[in-house]
Amino acid sequence: xxxxxxxxxxxxxxxxxxxxxxxxxxxxxxxxxxxxxxxxxxxxxxxxxxxxxxxxxxxxxxxxxxxxxxxxxxxxxxxxxxxxxxxxxxxxxxxxxxxxxxxxxxxxxxxxxxxxxxxxxxxxxxxxxxxxxxxxxxxxxxxxxxxxxxxxxxxxxxxxxxxxxxxxxxxxxxxxxxxxxxxxxxxxxxxxxxxxxxxxxxxxxxxxxxxxxxxxxxxxxxxxxxxxxxxxxxxxxxxxxxxxxxxxxxxxxxxxxxxxxxxxxxxxxxxxxxxxxxxxxxxxxxxxxxxxxxxxxxxxxxxxxxxxxxxxxxxxxxxxxxxxxxxxxxxxxxxxxxxxxxxxxxxxxxxxxxxxxxxxxxxxxxxxxxxxxxxxxxxxxxxxxxxxxxxxxxxxxxxxxxxxxxxxxxxxxxxxxxxxxxxxx
Ligand code: AMP
Numbered sequence: 551x552x553x554x555x556x557x558x559x560x561x562x563x564x565x566x567x568x569x570x571x572x573x574x575x576x577x578x579x580x581x582x583x584x585x586x587x588x589x590x591x592x593x594x595x596x597x598x599x600x601x602x603x604x605x606x607x608x609x610x611x612x613x614x615x616x617x618x619x620x621x622x623x624x625x626x627x628x629x630x631x632x633x634x635x636x637x638x639x640x641x642x643x644x645x646x647x648x649x650x651x652x653x654x655x656x657x658x659x660x661x662x663x664x665x666x667x668x669x670x671x672x673x674x675x676x677x678x679x680x681x682x683x684x685x686x687x688x689x690x691x692x693x694x695x696x697x698x699x700x701x702x703x704x705x706x707x708x709x710x711x712x713x714x715x716x717x718x719x720x721x722x723x724x725x726x727x728x729x730x731x732x733x734x735x736x737x738x739x740x741x742x743x744x745x746x747x748x749x750x751x752x753x754x755x756x757x758x759x760x761x762x763x764x765x766x767x768x769x770x771x772x773x774x775x776x777x778x779x780x781x782x783x784x785x786x787x788x789x790x791x792x793x794x795x796x797x798x799x800x801x802x803x804x805x806x807x808x809x810x811x812x813x814x815x816x817x818x819x820x821x822x823x824x825x826x827x828x829x830x831x832x833x834x835x836x837x838x839x840x841x842x843x844x845x846x847x848x849x850x851x852x853x854x855x856x857x858x859x860x861x862x863x864x865x866x867x868x869x870x871x872x873x874x875x876x877x878x879x880x881x882x883x884x885x886x887x888x889x890x891x892x893x894x895x896x897x898x899x900x901x902x903x904x905x906x907x908x909x910x911x912x913x914x915x916x917x918x919x920x921x922x923x924x925x926x927x928x929x930x931x932x933x934x935x936x937x938x939x940x941x942x943x944x945x946x947x948x949x950x951x952x953x954x955x956x957x958x959x960x961x962x963x964x965x966x967x968x969x970x971x972x973x974x975x
Pocket of ligand 1: 619620621622623624627645646647648649650651652
């Protein structure tokens with residue numbers, strides 16, 4: 551059983567706060583400085599995969615990331631991997647696109663490989679897509695390890711999962727609801743779990759998974775390592791961290807609300823009734839290789855897809871009403887490049903791992919600034935550049951202003967004659 555290493559001497563004495571509050575307070579106070587790699591005596595990254603070796607990872611893992619084409623760890627990887635390898639609890643504040651998945655899958659494979667055969671790691675994710683993405687990372691990096699990884703999510707038949715779980719697995723990547731079904735049927739034993747990861751914790755709570763998370767974690771040994779990743783840190787996530795993490799080290803990438811800096815943002819003022827026409831016009835006039843369009847609602851997504859079809863543009867919708875098979879088929883077609891336009895709602899987009907997205911288009915302005923950041927996190931991933939365009943109807947001007955306030959910068963307006971409703975926003 552992995553035991554946590556002794557707490558480091560960075561803690562501050564609790565004052566008026568309770569012990570529990572102080573833990574997170576202590577962690578929060580470390581936010582800006584989150585253990586730079588140099589302070590661990592590691593050499594600075596040198597620009598090839600050997601920088602991964604310098605983080606302490608097994609040679610097989612270094613080869614795997616090298617084969618994946620990575621030449622240097624991303625900042626969250628540089629910070630989090632050595633801590634994870636040492637068994638520390640880590641709270642990673644990082645949005646999708648920062649390389650956070652590898653930041654926890656690599657050290658988990660390192661720690662589990664060649665160990666005893668039983669379920670030793672559990673990764674909880676909010677969506678099926680993210681579940682599959684995380685499972686894919688384990689497979690991609692961990693082929694050599696012989697670790698058995700199984701994705702467990704709803705919307706697909708139960709029996710194959712049951713069979714696989716009963717045969718025994720090393721790592722489970724699961725959405726909370728389906729995992730509880732399996733726990734109730736005693737298909738899975740988590741009492742000897744060593745590592746728990748709560749991935750995209752903010753989104754899991756947004757989706758109402760708090761009771762399920764509590765239920766699952768209550769059955770897991772307290773002598774575990776817990777890693778929590780979240781793009782944002784609202785009080786609910788802080789409370790979750792306070793409850794389940796022990797003296798976590800907080801690792802933060804960029805400012806909490808920072809959008810990927812490789813993304814060029816632009817706002818197009820346009821009346822709601824002209825949005826589809828503007829979309830068709832942009833798709834035909836720009837070199838839009840792979841475009842992710844976001845709508846607020848499922849019906850909106852279907853409507854946009856129908857309108858694009860009428861205009862002769864291949865597109866497909868991705869939302870909660872689609873079956874898993876339909877989602878997989880849509881993703882595959884998009885990945886292969888057969889379909890250039892994927893129209894998604896916010897929930898559906900969270901777990902999408904599609905590299906090389908050239909454009910993100912906010913057909914509707916997202917109601918939450920955080921959603922804007924998540925959405926545009928789909929392009930410009932891991933230092934590729936991309937464009938993020940937002941269509942702004944007159945009744946959405948205030949929402950754009952809020953997003954600009956959170957971003958801390960204005961977004962460029964692009965006025966297209968014939969579409970602009972005549973305001974600079
Ligand atoms: P994530 O933030 O985990 O969703 O990862 C975003 C994308 O970055 C994924 O497609 C990864 O394959 C890719 N990625 C992860 N780590 C690196 C790295 N060190 N260098 C280049 N790409 C990476």
